[in-house]
Amino acid sequence: MTDTSPQDPGRAGPPPPIRIEVGRGAREPRPATPSGALAGEEFPGEVEMSLVDHIEELRRRVLRALLALLAGAALCLVFVKPLVRLLEMPAEGIRFLQLAPGEFLFVSLKVAGYAGLTLALPYVLYEGLAFVLPGLNRRERRLVAPAVAGSAVLFAAGLAFAWWALVPAALRFLVSYGADVVEPSWSIERYLDFVLLLMVATGLAFQLPVLQLLLGALGLVRSGAMLSGWRWVVLLAALAGAVLTPSTDPVTMLLLTGAISALYLVGVGLVAFSERLRAWPAGAQPLGSEEA
Numbered sequence: 001m002t003d004t005s006p007q008d009p010g011r012a013g014p015p016p017p018i019r020i021e022v023g024r025g026a027r028e029p030r031p032a033t034p035s036g037a038l039a040g041e042e043f044p045g046e047v048e049m050s051l052v053d054h055i056e057e058l059r060r061r062v063l064r065a066l067l068a069l070l071a072g073a074a075l076c077l078v079f080v081k082p083l084v085r086l087l088e089m090p091a092e093g094i095r096f097l098q099l100a101p102g103e104f105l106f107v108s109l110k111v112a113g114y115a116g117l118t119l120a121l122p123y124v125l126y127e128g129l130a131f132v133l134p135g136l137n138r139r140e141r142r143l144v145a146p147a148v149a150g151s152a153v154l155f156a157a158g159l160a161f162a163w164w165a166l167v168p169a170a171l172r173f174l175v176s177y178g179a180d181v182v183e184p185s186w187s188i189e190r191y192l193d194f195v196l197l198l199m200v201a202t203g204l205a206f207q208l209p210v211l212q213l214l215l216g217a218l219g220l221v222r223s224g225a226m227l228s229g230w231r232w233v234v235l236l237a238a239l240a241g242a243v244l245t246p247s248t249d250p251v252t253m254l255l256l257t258g259a260i261s262a263l264y265l266v267g268v269g270l271v272a273f274s275e276r277l278r279a280w281p282a283g284a285q286p287l288g289s290e291e292a
Contacts, residue, residue, distance in 0.1 A: 061127040068123045073116030080108040083115055084188075087195050090167045094175070096188040107189050114196050118159070122152050147217075151210045158206030161259060162199040170198070170245070170252040198252075201244035205260055212267030216274055223272035230264075237261045 076083060084107070088096065098104050129148050175184055215221045237260035241253040 058131060061131050065120070065124040065127045068120040069116055071116075072119035073112045076115035076119065077108065077112035080112050083111055084108070084192070087111070087192060090163075090195070091171055091175075091186070091191065093184075094171075094191075095185045096191060097185055099187050099189075103187075103189050107192055110196070111192060114200065118156075121155060125149075125152055147210050147213050150213075151207055154206040154210060155203040158203035159199050161206070162202035166198055166202060166245075166252050166255055167195055169255060170194075170249055173249045173251050198245065202256065202259075205240065205244060205256065206263060208260060208263045209267035209270055212264070213270050213274060216271035221271070223268050223275060226264075226268045226271060233264050234261055237264070 088094075125148050178184075212221070212226065216223065216226075234257075237257045238253070240260055241255075241257035245252045245256055
């Protein structure tokens with residue numbers, strides 16, 4: 001019994017280790033392979049797609065975004081007259097004229113289009129984000145998703161800044177400049193073109209921090225290099241203020257130049273914060289592993 005009892009476990013012992021090693025060998029490489037590591041970071045139903053399938057998916061998402069834009073424009077067209085009255089508010093005491101037949105009709109379509117684009121912008125960004133995210137890993141998603149969400153917030157902030165600061169300042173300067181010579185009676189189409197162009201240009205200019213954050217996330221530019229070139233940024237901001245301002249008055253140009261310069265500094269801060277955020281887990285993980 002003393003001879004057979006150790007032999008039976010010895011004979012039964014080798015097969016289990018072999019099976020366990022095979023099982024471990026089948027399980028361990030899965031998380032170690034890049035495809036297995038990325039699989040947990042992709043969308044659950046993601047599969048490999050050909051170029052034609054990617055183009056087809058892009059076409060569907062673009063169509064859905066256009067349908068959302070048309071739906072938003074149609075909704076705003078119903079309430080276009082209150083929107084036009086709202087846009088006329090900064091021009092107090094100004095008489096607006098319709099200088100051609102059907103001018104207000106085309107103005108209504110234009111206002112509804114701009115307002116519909118503003119309403120549909122979150123959904124358009126969602127469709128673009130849903131198309132791009134499957135090709136990004138988890139770290140890139142942590143940067144891109146907040147950047148896209150912040151893009152919509154910054155665009156709305158740009159519209160608000162133009163509405164509350166740039167448009168009233170520009171109108172006060174333009175009205176007071178020739179008030180003792182001419183009586184202001186403006187074309188409704190040209191006035192709304194001025195206001196809408198200024199608001200959209202300001203909303204686009206407010207995207208500068210998002211662009212900086214994406215460039216920093218891709219490793220193309222670092223925060224130190226951005227900060228060292230602040231003089232060129234101020235010069236380019238002044239040129240952008242001159243180009244983007246339809247009235248070309250100095251007050252609006254200075255306000256927009258100051259806003260772009262401030263946004264650039266905010267973007268530098270965001271890039272510096274993202275650099276520290278990327279470097280922090282690399283130094284914190286070994287400490288956590290040692291404590292564990």
